[in-house]
Amino acid sequence: xxxxxxxxxxxxxxxxxxxxxLAKISETIDLPEAxxxxxxxxxxxxxxxxxxxxxxxxxxxxxLPPIDGDFYNLDLKLSPEQRELQLEVRNFMxxxxxxxxxxHWNRAKFPFEIIEKFKKLNIAGIPYEGYxxxxxxxxxxxxxxxxxxxxxxxxxxxxxxxxxxxxxxxxLCGSDEQKQEWLPQMQKLEKIGAFGLTEPNxxxxxxxxxxxxxKFDGENWILNGQKxxxxxxxxxxxxxxxxxDEDSNKVKGFILxxxxxxxxxxxxxxxMALRIVQNALITLTDCVIPESDRLQNANSxxxxxxxxxxxxxxxxxxxxxxxxGAYESALKYSKKREQFGRPIASYQLIQDHLVEMLSNLTAxxxxxxxxxxxxxxxxxxxxxxxxxxxxxxxxxxxxxxxxREVLGGNGILLEHDVARFVADAEAIYSYEGTKEINxxxxxxxxxxxxxxxx
Numbered sequence: 001x002x003x004x005x006x007x008x009x010x011x012x013x014x015x016x017x018x019x020x021x022l023a024k025i026s027e028t029i030d031l032p033e034a035x036x037x038x039x040x041x042x043x044x045x046x047x048x049x050x051x052x053x054x055x056x057x058x059x060x061x062x063x064l065p066p067i068d069g070d071f072y073n074l075d076l077k078l079s080p081e082q083r084e085l086q087l088e089v090r091n092f093m094x095x096x097x098x099x100x101x102x103x104h105w106n107r108a109k110f111p112f113e114i115i116e117k118f119k120k121l122n123i124a125g126i127p128y129e130g131y132x133x134x135x136x137x138x139x140x141x142x143x144x145x146x147x148x149x150x151x152x153x154x155x156x157x158x159x160x161x162x163x164x165x166x167x168x169x170x171x172l173c174g175s176d177e178q179k180q181e182w183l184p185q186m187q188k189l190e191k192i193g194a195f196g197l198t199e200p201n202x203x204x205x206x207x208x209x210x211x212x213x214x215k216f217d218g219e220n221w222i223l224n225g226q227k228x229x230x231x232x233x234x235x236x237x238x239x240x241x242x243x244x245d246e247d248s249n250k251v252k253g254f255i256l257x258x259x260x261x262x263x264x265x266x267x268x269x270x271x272m273a274l275r276i277v278q279n280a281l282i283t284l285t286d287c288v289i290p291e292s293d294r295l296q297n298a299n300s301x302x303x304x305x306x307x308x309x310x311x312x313x314x315x316x317x318x319x320x321x322x323x324x325g326a327y328e329s330a331l332k333y334s335k336k337r338e339q340f341g342r343p344i345a346s347y348q349l350i351q352d353h354l355v356e357m358l359s360n361l362t363a364x365x366x367x368x369x370x371x372x373x374x375x376x377x378x379x380x381x382x383x384x385x386x387x388x389x390x391x392x393x394x395x396x397x398x399x400x401x402x403x404r405e406v407l408g409g410n411g412i413l414l415e416h417d418v419a420r421f422v423a424d425a426e427a428i429y430s431y432e433g434t435k436e437i438n439x440x441x442x443x444x445x446x447x448x449x450x451x452x453x454x
Contacts, residue, residue, distance in 0.1 A: 004167045006256070011110060021394075033129060036400045039430050042207075044232070064335055067328050067332050067335075068328075069150075069324040069327050069328050069358070069361055071358055071361075072362055072365070072366065074365055074366070074369055076171060077369065078139075078143070082136075082137075082139075082140055082143070085123070085136075085140065085144075086140075086143050086144070086147060089121060089123065089144050089147045089148065090120065090147050090150075092117070092118075092121060092149055093147060093150070093151040093152070093155070094151065096114055096116060096117050097111075097151055097152060097155055098151050098152070100114070101152040101154070101276065101420070102154070102414045102415065102417070102420065103156065103273045104276050105152075105276050105386070105414065105420055106275070106414060107166070108269070108271070108275040108276070108292075109276070109277070110158070110235070110277075110278050111275055112235075114155070115189055115192075118159075118189055119188060119189045120355040122134065123144055123163075124159075124162065124163045124167065124186060124187045124189055125163055125167050125171070125183065125186070125187045126138075126140055126144060126163065127140075127141050127143040128167070128168075128171050128183070128260055130179075130183075131171075131179060131180070131183035131184050131187060132183070132184045132187040132323070133180050133183070133187050136397070137372070137376045138313065138372050138375040138376050139369070139372040139373065139376055141163075141164075141314055141317075141372075142313060142316075142317035142368055142369075142371075142372045143291065143316060143317070144159075144321050145159075145160060145314045145315075145317040145318050145321060146317045146318070146321035146324065146368075147321065148318075148321065149317070149318040149319075149320070149321025149322045149324075149325065150322075150324045150325040150326075150328075151325060152224070152276065152420070152424075153274060153318060153321070153322050153420075153421070153424035153425075153428065154274045154275065154276030154277045154424065154425070155276065156318050156321060157231055157232075157274055157277050157318070157427075158231065158232060158277060159278070160311065160314050160315070161193070161194060161195055161231040161232050162186065162189075162192055162193045162232060162236075163186075164195075164310070164311040164314050165194075165195035165240070165307060165311055166186065166193025166194055166195050166232075166238065166239075167182075167183060167186050167187070167234075167242055168195060168203050168307050168310055168311060169240040169253060169295065169298070169307050169347070170182050170183060170186075170240070170295070171183065172297070172303070172306050172307055172310070173253055173295040173296075173297045173303050173306075173307070174255075174295050174296065174297065175295075175296040175297070177292075178255065178293075178295070178296065182238060182255070186238075188189065190229035191237040191238060192232060192235065192236045192237050192238075192239065193232065193236055193238050193239070194230055194231060194232040194233040194236035194238070194239040194240070194280075195230065195231075195239070195240045196227035196230045196233065196239050196240060196241045196242065196282055197227070197242050197304065197421065198227060198228055198229045198230070199211055199212060199225065199226060199227055199228055200226050200228045200281070210242065210243070210244045210251060211225050211226075211244075212224070212225025212226065212227065212241070212242070212243040212244065212284065212406075213225055213243055213244055213245075214243035214244065214245055214246070214252055214254070215245070215246045215247065216245075216247070216291075219290075219291070220288045220289060220290050220291065221254065221288070221289045221290075221291065221294060222285060222286055222287065222288060222289075223241065223243050223254065223256075223262070223284045223286075223287040223289060224284055224285060224287070225243065226281065226282060226283050226284070227241065227279050227281070227282040227284075228268075228282070229268070229279050229431070230265070230279060230280050231274075231277045231278065231279050232277075232278060233278070233280035233282055234265050234267045234278040234280045235264045236258060237257070237258050237264075238255055238256065238257060238258065239258070239265075239282070240253060240254070240255065240256070240295070241253070241254045241256045241258045241282075242254075242298075242304055243288075249420070250285050250299060250300050250301075251298075251300055251301040251303075251304055252294060252295070252298055252299065253294070253295035253298030253303070253304065254293060254294050254295065255289075255290050255293040255294075255295065256287070256289060256293070256406050256447045257293070260287055260288070260289070262284055262285050262286050262287030262288060263282065263283075263284060263287055264283045264285075265280040265282050266281045266282075266283070267279070268280060268281055272423055272426070273424050273425075273426045273427035274424055274427045275423075277347065278300075288370060292390065305382070308432065308433075309380065309381075309382050309385050310375075311432065312385035312388075312389050312432050312433065313368070313371050313372060313375055313380065313385050313388065313389075314365075314388065314390045315389055315393075315432040316364075316368050316371060316385070316388035316391075316392045316393075316427065317368050317372075318369055318428055319364065319389075319392035319395075319396040319425075319428050320364045320392055320396070321366055322360050322362070322396050322400065322401065322421055322424060322425050323357070323360065323364060323392075323395065323396040323399040323425075324361055325366075325417065325421055326357075326396075326399055326400040326403035326417075326418055326422070326425075327354075327357045327358060327361050327399055328361075328420040329403060329416060329417045329421070330353075330354065330357065330402070330403035330406040330407060330417050330418060331345070331354055333406065333407055333416060333418075334350050334354065334406055337407075337410075342413050344406070350406055353402045353403075353405055353406050354402075354406065356402055357398075357399045357402045357403065358399075360395040360396075360398055360399050361395075361399060363395065364391070364392045364395050364396070367388050367391065367392065368388055368392065371384060371385065371388045381445070382441055382445075383441055383442045383444075383445035383446075386433060386437075386438035386439075386441040386442050387438070387442045389433060389438050390433075390435050390438040390439055390442070392430070393425075393429045393435065394435065396425045396428060396429075397425050397426075398420045400418070400421045401422070403418045403421065403422070404418055404419070404422050411429055415423060440452055
């Protein structure tokens with residue numbers, strides 16, 4: 001274009017511009033900087049920007065509040081450094097994990113490509129001291145579990161099994177040599193862990209009815225039996241196995257390496273929940289484990305219980321994350337979905353569901369925050385962890401059910417995420433102690449009477 005043509009276009013442009021409005025805009029933004037940014041946009045981006053600017057707000061969609069499940073601003077209880085880590089994990093889950101999960105959940109496949117990206121977060125073994133672990137408060141372990149479950153409970157479970165149950169067993173029950181060998185590698189996710197306690201015929205009663213046996217032959221331990229529902233076991237490098245000593249009748253723990261010839265892990269198929277988690281049926285046939293791989297400080301089921309008490313709080317946080325993800329998904333949907341010319345969020349019945357969901361969620365959040373404070377103060381008891389686990393898993397069921405109600409027929413479609421939360425809530429409800437078992441633990445504490453079957 002000639003110089004004359006450019007000048008003519010500029011004059012015509014100035015005639016169409018409201019200079020007073022331009023001056024007002026310049027008080028808010030840097031106009032030269034804005035012009036530079038616009039100049040860097042391609043044609044597609046410019047058309048998209050203009051479409052957004054021209055779109056008129058629809059009825060009921062003006063000045064909408066942000067979608068945030070932290071109604072009581074509990075995040076303010078975190079230090080700036082802790083808040084930064086929380087947001088780093090949230091961004092990771094939103095950017096790297098969320099685009100993958102529905103497809104992998106549908107196909108019951110694990111997205112192994114995220115493990116390399118996970119390493120950069122440096123969050124494995126959050127509350128442990130030494131061995132390259134962050135040594136942060138248990139509160140942050142819970143916050144991270146919530147952030148993961150808010151996007152996908154399966155990925156949160158994968159991480160909890162590795163960092164909590166497997167690493168925790170070695171951290172609490174292993175010798176110094178065992179900790180030095182495994183924990184630094186597991187903290188970097190160079191080695192992945194699993195935890196083998198539950199059995200095909202024994203779930204809640206595993207403390208007294210464990211069928212997997214171990215026997216010392218003077219040099220090695222010989223293990224026989226099966227374990228079921230063992231997350232990560234199809235690909236883990238190390239599996240913590242709990243077995244009953246045939247001679248002493250005491251429960252002992254073992255570090256099982258994946259290349260052991262007496263070990264077979266068969267992937268469990270056709271699950272309706274946590275489909276990304278690779279659960280396995282483990283079979284141990286004359287499995288030989290050297291004395292050096294026996295957890296040296298695991299000499300009874302009480303030692304196993306120490307691990308479970310430590311990790312049960314994390315499962316309560318997972319329930320909160322699942323509920324939060326479902327609530328935020330339903331709230332977002334309700335603001336966009338229209339019926340009879342209005343967003344469904346503007347109707348009383350939908351608002352009733354949303355407020356009931358938020359009430360449950362907020363109660364759960366305040367409970368687990370206090371739970372983790374007790375844990376950091378070394379005041380946590382079995383009944384504290386059990387009460388939080390049983391309450392949060394029950395309330396999560398209610399939240400995801402209401403989220404599905406808000407979405408109507410679309411609530412059964414994976415594309416809106418709520419269907420996945422509904423299914424995965426059922427797994428949270430059962431693992432790390434059922435409602436009944438956790439109820440009896442709390443009942444024993446408050447009454448002084450044990451209602452467990454002897």
